[in-house]
Amino acid sequence: MRRGLRFVPLALLLAVVLELAVFVLVGRALGFGAAVLLVFAASLLGLVLLRREGMRAWRGFRSAAEAGQPPGRQVTDGLVGLAGALLLAVPGLVSGLVGLLLMVPPLRRLARSGVQRTTERRVSSMVAGDLFGPRTVRVRQGAPQPTPRAEPEQPVVVDGGRAIEGEIIEPRRN
Numbered sequence: 001m002r003r004g005l006r007f008v009p010l011a012l013l014l015a016v017v018l019e020l021a022v023f024v025l026v027g028r029a030l031g032f033g034a035a036v037l038l039v040f041a042a043s044l045l046g047l048v049l050l051r052r053e054g055m056r057a058w059r060g061f062r063s064a065a066e067a068g069q070p071p072g073r074q075v076t077d078g079l080v081g082l083a084g085a086l087l088l089a090v091p092g093l094v095s096g097l098v099g100l101l102l103m104v105p106p107l108r109r110l111a112r113s114g115v116q117r118t119t120e121r122r123v124s125s126m127v128a129g130d131l132f133g134p135r136t137v138r139v140r141q142g143a144p145q146p147t148p149r150a151e152p153e154q155p156v157v158v159d160g161g162r163a164i165e166g167e168i169i170e171p172r173r174n
Contacts, residue, residue, distance in 0.1 A: 019092040026093060035093075042096035046088025049103065053081035072116065072131030080111045 027035040057078020064071040084102030087095045101107050120128040120135075129135070 015095070019094050022093045039091050039093060039096070042093070042100075043089055043091050046085050046090070046096070046099060049085035050082065050089055053078065053085045057082060070129075070131055070133040072119075072128075072133070073112075075131075076112050076115050076119070077108070080108055080115060084108070 023035055023039070026038065030038075057075065060074030060078055061071050064074045080102055084099045087099030087102065089099075090096075102111055116132060120132065123131075125135075
């Protein structure tokens with residue numbers, strides 16, 4: 001995770017250069033005033049959607065919590081919507097286009113499932129289950145495999161079966 005953070009300044013610099021280049025190209029094609037108006041309209045739309053998506057995300061979280069369901073799906077959908085609205089609100093044509101694409105339902109579902117898969121890989125399975133509910137798995141039908149018969153284990157008797165006083169020390173986890 002930390003290795004990837006060192007590329008954030010470079011990515012931000014590239015994003016700014018890309019935004020400026022696209023703005024100049026659109027300004028040459030449509031005119032400077034039309035390009036500024038387009039950026040302003042996208043930012044205004046993003047601000048309106050930011051409030052709407054925030055309220056929608058909060059309502060989805062509350063309804064899931066009140067119903068006793070895992071809130072992860074609603075929270076993830078809300079975060080994707082908020083990210084899209086925020087990208088629209090940030091002045092820029094490329095960021096506005098990406099934000100607008102995140103508002104389109106099929107692309108939003110795709111982004112939500114990607115965020116969910118990434119989250120499930122990065123957190124423990126117990127936390128992922130609490131967030132998103134039980135996982136669904138695909139099972140292929142095939143020939144049944146014989147189950148190995150386990151021999152019953154005999155208990156290990158130490159020191160004639162007398163109780164041993166001591167302390168249990170769990171192994172250190174990294």
